[in-house]
Amino acid sequence: MTETRPTAGAVRPAGVSRTGQAGKTPPVPDPALLHAIIEASTEGVVLCDADGRFVMVNSAAARLVPELAAGDPPAAARSLFDRTCPVGETRHTAHGDRLLQVRRERFSLVHHAWYLRDVTGDSARTDALLEERRRNEFLVEASRRLSASLNTRRCARATAELAASFLTDAAMVVLPPTGRHASWLRALPDGTLQEGTIALGDTAAVPGLSEALAGFPPVPSRWLDPAQAPAWLMPEGFGQAGHLLVTPLPGNGVPAGALVLARREDGPAFDEADEILVRVFAARAGAAISAAVLYQEQSATNATLTGDLLPPALPPVPGVEIAGSLRASQQTGLIGGDFYDVYLPDAVTAAADPGRRPLLTLGDVCGKGTGAAVLAGQVRQCLRALLLLEGEPERLVPLINRSLLASPARNAYVTLVLGALRPEPSGHTQVELAVAGHPAPLVLRADGTVEELASYGSMLGVLKQIVVTIVTVDLAPGDVLLLYSDGITEAFGGPAGREMFGAERLKAALATCAGMPVAAVVERLEQISTEWLAHGEHDDRALLAVQAVRPAPRARDRERAAR
Amino acid sequence: MTGLTVATARYVELIGEADEYGAIDLVLDMIDAGVPAERVLLDMIAPAQRRVGELWAANDWSVAREHAATAISERAVAAVAGKVRVPPGRGRVTVACTDGEYHALPTRLLAEVLRLRGWQVDFLGASVPGPHLITHLHQRGPDAVALSCALPTRLPRAHATITACQAVGIPVLAGGRGFGEDGRFARLLGADGWAPTADAAADHLASGRLPHFPAPIDALAHLADEEYTQLARRRADLLTTVMGTLMGAFPPMATYSQQQLEATTEDLAHIADFLAAALYVDDTRLFTDFVGWTCQVLRARGVPAASVALGLRVFHDELAEFPRARRMLAAGAKAARTADDRADDGAGDTAVEGAGDRAGDRAGDRAGASAPADAYSETGH
Numbered sequence: 022m023t024e025t026r027p028t029a030g031a032v033r034p035a036g037v038s039r040t041g042q043a044g045k046t047p048p049v050p051d052p053a054l055l056h057a058i059i060e061a062s063t064e065g066v067v068l069c070d071a072d073g074r075f076v077m078v079n080s081a082a083a084r085l086v087p088e089l090a091a092g093d094p095p096a097a098a099r100s101l102f103d104r105t106c107p108v109g110e111t112r113h114t115a116h117g118d119r120l121l122q123v124r125r126e127r128f129s130l131v132h133h134a135w136y137l138r139d140v141t142g143d144s145a146r147t148d149a150l151l152e153e154r155r156r157n158e159f160l161v162e163a164s165r166r167l168s169a170s171l172n173t174r175r176c177a178r179a180t181a182e183l184a185a186s187f188l189t190d191a192a193m194v195v196l197p198p199t200g201r202h203a204s205w206l207r208a209l210p211d212g213t214l215q216e217g218t219i220a221l222g223d224t225a226a227v228p229g230l231s232e233a234l235a236g237f238p239p240v241p242s243r244w245l246d247p248a249q250a251p252a253w254l255m256p257e258g259f260g261q262a263g264h265l266l267v268t269p270l271p272g273n274g275v276p277a278g279a280l281v282l283a284r285r286e287d288g289p290a291f292d293e294a295d296e297i298l299v300r301v302f303a304a305r306a307g308a309a310i311s312a313a314v315l316y317q318e319q320s321a322t323n324a325t326l327t328g329d330l331l332p333p334a335l336p337p338v339p340g341v342e343i344a345g346s347l348r349a350s351q352q353t354g355l356i357g358g359d360f361y362d363v364y365l366p367d368a369v370t371a372a373a374d375p376g377r378r379p380l381l382t383l384g385d386v387c388g389k390g391t392g393a394a395v396l397a398g399q400v401r402q403c404l405r406a407l408l409l410l411e412g413e414p415e416r417l418v419p420l421i422n423r424s425l426l427a428s429p430a431r432n433a434y435v436t437l438v439l440g441a442l443r444p445e446p447s448g449h450t451q452v453e454l455a456v457a458g459h460p461a462p463l464v465l466r467a468d469g470t471v472e473e474l475a476s477y478g479s480m481l482g483v484l485k486q487i488v489v490t491i492v493t494v495d496l497a498p499g500d501v502l503l504l505y506s507d508g509i510t511e512a513f514g515g516p517a518g519r520e521m522f523g524a525e526r527l528k529a530a531l532a533t534c535a536g537m538p539v540a541a542v543v544e545r546l547e548q549i550s551t552e553w554l555a556h557g558e559h560d561d562r563a564l565l566a567v568q569a570v571r572p573a574p575r576a577r578d579r580e581r582a583a584r
Numbered sequence: 585m586t587g588l589t590v591a592t593a594r595y596v597e598l599i600g601e602a603d604e605y606g607a608i609d610l611v612l613d614m615i616d617a618g619v620p621a622e623r624v625l626l627d628m629i630a631p632a633q634r635r636v637g638e639l640w641a642a643n644d645w646s647v648a649r650e651h652a653a654t655a656i657s658e659r660a661v662a663a664v665a666g667k668v669r670v671p672p673g674r675g676r677v678t679v680a681c682t683d684g685e686y687h688a689l690p691t692r693l694l695a696e697v698l699r700l701r702g703w704q705v706d707f708l709g710a711s712v713p714g715p716h717l718i719t720h721l722h723q724r725g726p727d728a729v730a731l732s733c734a735l736p737t738r739l740p741r742a743h744a745t746i747t748a749c750q751a752v753g754i755p756v757l758a759g760g761r762g763f764g765e766d767g768r769f770a771r772l773l774g775a776d777g778w779a780p781t782a783d784a785a786a787d788h789l790a791s792g793r794l795p796h797f798p799a800p801i802d803a804l805a806h807l808a809d810e811e812y813t814q815l816a817r818r819r820a821d822l823l824t825t826v827m828g829t830l831m832g833a834f835p836p837m838a839t840y841s842q843q844q845l846e847a848t849t850e851d852l853a854h855i856a857d858f859l860a861a862a863l864y865v866d867d868t869r870l871f872t873d874f875v876g877w878t879c880q881v882l883r884a885r886g887v888p889a890a891s892v893a894l895g896l897r898v899f900h901d902e903l904a905e906f907p908r909a910r911r912m913l914a915a916g917a918k919a920a921r922t923a924d925d926r927a928d929d930g931a932g933d934t935a936v937e938g939a940g941d942r943a944g945d946r947a948g949d950r951a952g953a954s955a956p957a958d959a960y961s962e963t964g965h
Contacts, residue, residue, distance in 0.1 A: 166797050169753030172725030179753065182796055212796065320723050355716070516849045518820030529843070536602065536648040541655035544710070548686045551711060555819075556684070556741075 065137030073104060076132065085121060085137050102135055113140065120144050156298055159187045163302055167309035171316040174206070180270075180280065180306040181208035188299060189282040191256050194270070194306075195224070196278040197314060198234055203278070207256060219253060226251045227281070233269035236276025242268040242296060242303075247283075254281060264290050268303045272311025280306065330356045330398040335363050338379045340444020341496075344543040345565040348551070350389045350508070350558075357561035358386035358393025359506045362401050364408055377412045380404075383504035383565045384437030384459065387482075393561075396430055400437070414439040414455035418481070418489045422457075425482030434482040438462055438504050442567070448498040450569040456490050457481050460507050463528060465542070467499040469535035471528045496569035501542055503531060508560035509546070514553045522553050539568035588619065592628045596635050599653035599660075600645070611660045612667060621668040622700050625693050626782055629657050633689055641877075643884040657689055665696050673702040675727035677789060680708040680717055682742040682762075687734035690760065694730060694782040701786050714745050721752050728755050728776075728794050730785060733762035736769070736874070737857040740812070740864045743773040750774070750798040757794060759785050769865050774801030806866040811906045815860050822902065823852055829898045834891075854878075855895060862912050871912045872919040879923035889924040893917050 050058075056077065059066045065082030067089070069075055075089075083089050088098050101114055101123055111124045122138040166179045177194040184192030185208040193207040198221050207215040224230045227250065229243045245265040255262060263286035270277040280303055284291070291299070332347040349357035361383040370377055384400060386393045403424050404417070411417055417439055425433045436458035443451040454462060458480030464472040474494060479487035496502055505527070512522040530549045534542040543566050550562060591614055598607040614624050636653050639645040645653075679695040681688055688710035695707035706724055708717065721729070729749045733742040739762060746756045758767070758775035759782075767778035776794050779785035788794070807813070815822070827849055831837050840848070854874075862871035875896070879889035900913040 165800075166753060169751060169797075170725065171722040171752075175725040175753060179797065212792075214796075316722065324723075516820065516823045516853045533647060534651070536646075537652045538602070538604070538655040540658070541651040544655075544686070545651055548711075551684065551686075 065135075067102070067135040067137070069102075069133055069135070071131045073102070082135075082137055085119070085139055086116065101137070108133070113144075152294075156294075159183070159298075160301065160305070163305055167305055170309075171313050173310060173313040173317050174204075176306070176310045176313045177204075177206045177278070178208070178214065180310065181206050182212075182214070183306075184208070184280060184282060184302070185210050188295070188302070189266075190285050190288060191259055191262075191283040193254070193281040193283075194278055194310075195219070195230065195234060195281065196310070197236075197276050198224075203234060209256060213256075215256065223251065223253065227254060227267060229267045229269075230279055230281075233267065233279035234276060236269075236272070239271075240269055242266055242300065244291075247286075255283060259283070259285075261286055263288055266291055266296075266299065268299055270303050270307030270310060272307045272314070275311040275314060277307040277310035277314065327356050327394065329402070330360075330394045332360070333362055336365055338363065338365065338442060338444075340448075340450050340569065341442060342539045342568045342570050343381065343566070344540040345383075346543045346547045346563070348508075348547065348559075348562045349394075350561050356391065356394035358389045358397050359508060359561035359563035360384055360386070360397040360401055361504070361563055361565040362404070364405060366408070366412070370409060370412075374412065378441040378443050378453075380408065380412065380414070380439065380441050381504075381565065381567065382437055382439045383506065383563055384435055385506040385508070385561070385563070387432050387434035389561055396428075396433055396435070399428070399430075400425075400435055404439075412441065414441050414453055415489060415491050418455045418457050418478075419487060422479075422481040422485075422487050426485065428482070434480055436480050440502070440504075440567075444569070448569060448571040450496045450567070451493060452496060452502055452567065453491065453493045456492070457487070460505060460510060460524070462494075463503045463505075463531055464494055464496070465501040465503065465531050465534060467497065467535060469532050471532045473524070473528065496567070498569050498571045499536070500569055501531075501534070501539055502567045503542070503546075504563075504565045505546075506561065506563040508562035509550050509564065512550055512554050512559055512562070514555050514557050518555070518557070522550065526553075539566045542566050542568075588614075588623065588627050592632050592635075595628055596632045596653075599632065599636070599656045600639075600649065602649075602652045602656065604656045604659060607656050608660050608663045612663060615664065615667055621664050622697055622783070624664060625661065625696055625700075629660055630690070630693055630782070633657055641881050641884065643881075654689055658692065661689070661692055661696055665699065668700060670700050670702055672699075672704040674704070674790070676704040676706070676724065677728050677730055678706045678708065678717075678720060678724065678726040679730045680712040680732070681710045682731060682733040682738045682745060683713050684711055684741055685733055685735060685738050685760075685762075686710045687732075687760075690734065690782070691730075691732040694732070694759065694785055697782045697786050698730070698789070701790070703786075703789070714741070714748055717745060718748050718752060721749060721754055726754060728757055728789060730757045730759060730789075731775070732760040733758070734760045736762045736764075736861045736865075736870050737854075738762055739769055739773065739861050740816075743864070746773055746775050747801075750776070750801070753797050755794040755796075755798045757785060757788060764867075764870075769867070769870075772804070772865055774798075804864075804866070806908075807864070809908060811908050812860055812863040815856070815863060815903075815906065815909065819853075819856055819860070822899075823849060823856060826852055826895075826898050826902055829902065830895065833898065834894060852895060852899075855899060859899070859909060859912060859916075863909055866908070868912050868915050871916050875916040875919045876923055879920055883923075889920045893920040893924070896920060 059068065059077055059079045062079060063081055065085045066079045067075060067082050068077040078089050086098050086101065098116065101116060101121065106112060106125055108125055108127045111122055114121050114123055119139055120141045122140045124136045125133055126136065127133040163183050166183060167176060170176055170179070173196065177196055181192045181194045191207060191209055193205055195203050195205045197203070201221050202218045203221060203224065204218050205216070224234060228245060229240050232238060232240045245267060247262040247265045250262065250265055262283040264284040266282045268280045270280055282299065332345060335343045335345060343363060345361050347359055347361065349355055362381070364380045366377040366379070382404060384397070386397045386400065400421065403421060407417055407420050411420065425435060438459045439455045441453045445451065454474065454476065456462070456476035457478045461476050462474045464474065466472070474492050476490040476492050478490040481487065494502060510522055510524050510527055513519060530546055534545055537545065543564050546564055591610065595607055595610055598610060611624055614628065615621055633654065636645065636650055640647070640650040677698055679691055679698065681691050692707065695705050699705045706720065706726065708720065731742065731745060733739060742762065746758070749756045755776035757777040757779060758770035759779050763770040763778060767780065770778035776798050777788050779788045858871055858874040862868060875892060879892055882892065883889065896913050896917045900910055900917070903909045
């Protein structure tokens with residue numbers, strides 16, 4: 022190995038093959054020519070003999086592996102010239118701060134050469150490209166998941182889970198406070214999810230967190246000294262965090278909380294690229310969370326406003342079972358212009374007027390949607406107030422008419438049925454009905470006969486003078502009185518798709534319900550009606566049914582009813 | 585027989601007699617005697633309801649009796665729920681029936697089982713329109729939706745609902761016989777999980793196997809032939825045409841009353857709906873199973889399966905440009921003939937034997953084909 026002394030900038034021929042003697046075989050290239058050819062290569066070339074001794078080293082090789090110039094075959098470069106590597110195979114080997122691509126070729130039995138190329142730059146570019154692609158994929162996935170829900174908790178959860186899957190060892194989202202507390206949600210890379218609340222005062226212990234939650238003053242992300250972090254900021258058993266980053270979630274003009282990222286002590290620190298990514302991610306997450314916060318606020322307001330417009334829970338009325346169903350025409354809401362209600366006399370009225378009967382009503386306001394629902398709610402409320410003074414359907418209907426005529430609402434037209442219930446000890450119930458412009462109520466007898474109560478009367482809210490029809494019906498135990506809106510009978514559909522359901526079909530359907538409890542009757546009729554519509558457009562549809570029942574026969578039931 | 589089996593038999597008797605108080609007392613007595621509430625729901629009320637479906641299919645019980653019994657079971661479930669309270673300690677789950685799905689009881693049982701196991705449950709009940717469900721999901725943000733579909737005819741709607749839930753980032757656990765006895769339609773339609781029973785569904789949710797965020801799914805490639813779309817769009821016209829052809833092919837129909845004619849149209853509509861569902865999931869067995877069941881139900885009412893085969897043939901001839909539908913109809917006709925042969929051989933089941941004295945009782949009502957399909961799911965199909 023000592024024969025060869027390659028030096029930088031020069032190639033010295035040494036130990037060149039003697040097999041190519043002149044006259045026997047074609048002439049060997051002149052060593053100077055060979056030298057020039059090797060020297061011209063931009064790849065590093067190291068030519069060796071059978072023992073691995075260097076025969077020629079070009080200057081490119083000497084630049085890549087400066088140790089080659091030092092004289093001794095460099096121990097540090099031994100891994101580069103590993104003769105166990107298969108001929109022709111390319112491998113990458115780190116050498117100093119460079120990454121070299123190394124290949125060995127064999128020439129005849131004696132010589133072989135090493136070809137070296139510096140791929141440090143290529144590799145760094147590829148790594149950067151891959152890293153960039155990973156970040157992009159993460160942001161695409163983040164956008165997909167963050168845009169899905171309008172629910173605050175779901176958005177916070179998606180934010181924490183996304184952050185934990187890509188950015189950090191523990192990610193915590195602290196939501197904008199409600200009152201004196203703030204909810205938080207934490208995700209770990211293994212899929213663990215933790216939730217809780219903290220008192221607003223405690224957030225002051227984390228520098229920047231209070232400001233982030235308040236949305237003012239605007240603060241950038243900040244590093245925290247992990248040693249100063251309060252215990253609640255870390256998951257249990259996480260130990261001391263190595264790196265801690267608090268980033269505000271900027272919402273769309275509304276603060277959306279803060280994101281707290283923690284990496285373990287042995288993990289990498291957040292670098293500048295990380296911080297940029299966190300900022301972009303926080304902007305998207307903040308936008309999603311603040312949209313959800315706004316939606317939740319709106320929908321809570323909406324729920325409060327429409328709460329009284331939803332069909333009421335039906336109170337127990339002695340002697341009868343009552344069931345109702347209301348399907349609104351609008352697809353996303355639950356409210357519409359059809360309504361029903363059941364009123365029991367309050368304690369004062371009952372004491373003053375022992376003969377006062379429970380009252381039920383079902384009606385239909387002109388129009389549909391929110392406007393109609395508001396008017397329907399007003400009618401129900403108006404009736405509730407009137408009942409403090411008046412209990413007779415015959416006199417109540419004209420009062421409602423007057424109230425509607427005085428209403429500032431346009432097109433305040435209503436049709437309805439009012440019924441007063443008088444259960445008798447025999448198990449029969451007498452129902453006195455006032456019908457005002459509404460489809461005629463039906464009665465299902467226990468034997469399956471269906472009677473239509475002849476009753477018309479005027480629509481309310483149109484004329485000062487109205488006609489109210491009063492009918493009284495006697496319900497034997499098991500008999501069912503059915504009130505319904507024209508959305509049921511005027512539903513277009515059926516197998517042919519264009520047919521009106523009609524009163525006859527309703528009567529036929531009701532007849533098949535003989536012997537059923539009233540809840541089953543209503544459910545079955547609603548089902549038949551829905552199937553008739555076959556997903557077509559429809560009006561609001563309301564059903565209210567009353568069944569006379571015998572008093573509960575067993576002690577246990579009375580005991581249960583009392584609970 | 586175990587005590588629970590005896591109690592279940594007694595319970596079926598009570599709900600069959602519409603004895604609400606008796607049935608509820610029995611259920612509450614079981615709980616007082618120390619039977620876990622979940623067992624009362626799943627090993628007593630659920631099997632009793634399956635029995636109710638069988639009794640209806642065999643024409644032993646009328647529709648009214650079946651509905652009355654089911655209404656009482658609803659109350660019995662409510663009584664159990666009112667008696668046994670469990671503080672919620674797990675996540676939140678929304679339980680709903682597919683749009684158009686009225687078999688709320690099995691779904692209600694699932695809701696109660698989940699509540700008993702400590703979940704916070706929002707039970708939305710029967711036939712939940714897709715937009716209502718999505719609004720609810722935005723407002724409540726549950727960890728999962730348990731979606732029930734008892735009837736295969738609701739599968740296209742169920743698919744729309746599954747996709748919508750996943751679009752708002754909430755995974756769907758599918759259940760109910762409509763998804764196939766092996767859950768194959770749940771997988772096909774991209775549900776994130778499937779469970780055959782209420783307790784299996786509760787176990788599945790507890791296992792945490794549902795993804796936190798559902799992955800987007802592929803479209804159904806077989807829908808590219810548009811046979812489903814066309815059939816659904818032309819349903820009304822098709823039924824009118826088929827009815828007309830059937831009138832010509834089956835002379836006794838000329839003497840039918842209006843009611844009989846409507847019943848026949850309804851039967852044909854069920855064939856069309858099951859065919860559409862079979863096309864949607866590209867599964868011939870879905871259709872032949874329905875035909876076999878229909879023949880069995882009709883036989884119990886004295887109607888020969890040949891009339892089903894006749895109806896299927898008219899559909900087959902009418903749908904000339906629907907090769908996939910025609911293959912299914914041909915398979916259906918074969919299933920109907922097989923059912924008829926079996927009946928002729930006298931190898932019928934108890935449903936047939938018990939029907940002798942009632943033959944004619946409903947037979948006159950129905951010319952062509954099936955029976956209310958809403959009972960399909962309750963008889964083990």
